[in-house]
Amino acid sequence: MPNAIIVGASSGIGRALAKELSRDYDLGLAARRIERLKAVGEDIGGAHVAKIDVTEADARERFDDLVESLGGVDLVVLSSGIGRYNPDLEWEDERDTIDVNVRGFTALATAAMEQFEASDGGHLVGLSSVASEVGSPTMPAYSASKAYVSRYLEGLRYRADDDDVAVTDIRPGFVDTPMSPEADRFWECSPETAASQITRAIEKEKNVAYVTRRWWLVSKVLGLLPDRYRASVM
Numbered sequence: 256m257p258n259a260i261i262v263g264a265s266s267g268i269g270r271a272l273a274k275e276l277s278r279d280y281d282l283g284l285a286a287r288r289i290e291r292l293k294a295v296g297e298d299i300g301g302a303h304v305a306k307i308d309v310t311e312a313d314a315r316e317r318f319d320d321l322v323e324s325l326g327g328v329d330l331v332v333l334s335s336g337i338g339r340y341n342p343d344l345e346w347e348d349e350r351d352t353i354d355v356n357v358r359g360f361t362a363l364a365t366a367a368m369e370q371f372e373a374s375d376g377g378h379l380v381g382l383s384s385v386a387s388e389v390g391s392p393t394m395p396a397y398s399a400s401k402a403y404v405s406r407y408l409e410g411l412r413y414r415a416d417d418d419d420v421a422v423t424d425i426r427p428g429f430v431d432t433p434m435s436p437e438a439d440r441f442w443e444c445s446p447e448t449a450a451s452q453i454t455r456a457i458e459k460e461k462n463v464a465y466v467t468r469r470w471w472l473v474s475k476v477l478g479l480l481p482d483r484y485r486a487s488v489m
């Protein structure tokens with residue numbers, strides 16, 4: 256079986272994706288909460304687990320160790336991320352969001368690309384968001400960090416044009432996870448539905464995939480709306 260690593264597998268979309276991908280891949284699971292990772296591993300019949308904080312200086316080294324323990328990697332999913340409601344623009348919240356979603360994301364994305372380029376190629380999948388497409392008045396660092404994720408993945412895809420490297424940008428709308436505890440938001444889906452649609456996008460090596468697929472429509476509408484209405488959509 257091919258090998259896959261999910262960073263951010265201790266909760267939400269990453270955890271649901273671990274279940275989906277365990278049918279076709281030997282898995283390496285990473286996040287900070289190692290006990291939760293072990294429980295996810297037991298749930299899916301076994302996985303390599305590693306404690307990785309993507310903001311720490313040793314994150315790339317720990318990722319490389321996980322690759323080594325798996326004996327190589329074919330697919331890397333970067334699902335780790337934070338999103339804090341921050342209407343008062345508290346600097347600590349904005350800083351932490353940038354640390355995890357921008358700096359930490361880039362640390363792991365470059366580590367994954369190094370692995371792919373040193374072997375027979377591979378597939379990098381990043382979790383962006385529909386929020387990447389409109390500035391959020393209450394979570395500005397979050398929406399900006401996801402715009403960064405999408406543009407960064409696009410750059411990696413263009414860079415990898417002639418190689419055996421695929422790059423997929425996943426843009427969920429609302430998914431019912433600990434990150435977004437508000438109940439009953441429109442077009443909200445379960446982490447399991449998100450994981451199943453992400454798996455399909457991975458199989459098809461999509462460049463960009465909206466989750467659920469109907470969020471593509473929101474993206475198009477966002478592009479047409481006058482400024483004063485755009486912020487109220489997300």
Ligand SMILES: NC(=O)c1ccc[n+]([C@@H]2O[C@H](COP(=O)([O-])OP(=O)(O)OC[C@H]3O[C@@H](n4cnc5c(N)ncnc54)[C@H](OP(=O)(O)O)[C@@H]3O)[C@@H](O)[C@H]2O)c1
Nearest residue numbers: 263265266267268286287288308309335336384430432434
């Ligand atoms: N839920 C939504 O509505 C939604 C919508 C659009 C996009 N997304 C994106 O989807 C991804 C997954 O979100 P989710 O909804 O599944 O949220 P979640 O349930 O809160 O899961 C977030 C994951 O990120 C990990 N993480 C956070 N900080 C980390 C760090 N410093 N180092 C390593 N791992 C870290 C967490 O693990 P530990 O705490 O154990 O480290 C956890 O496994 C995120 O990138 C999010 O922005 C979510």
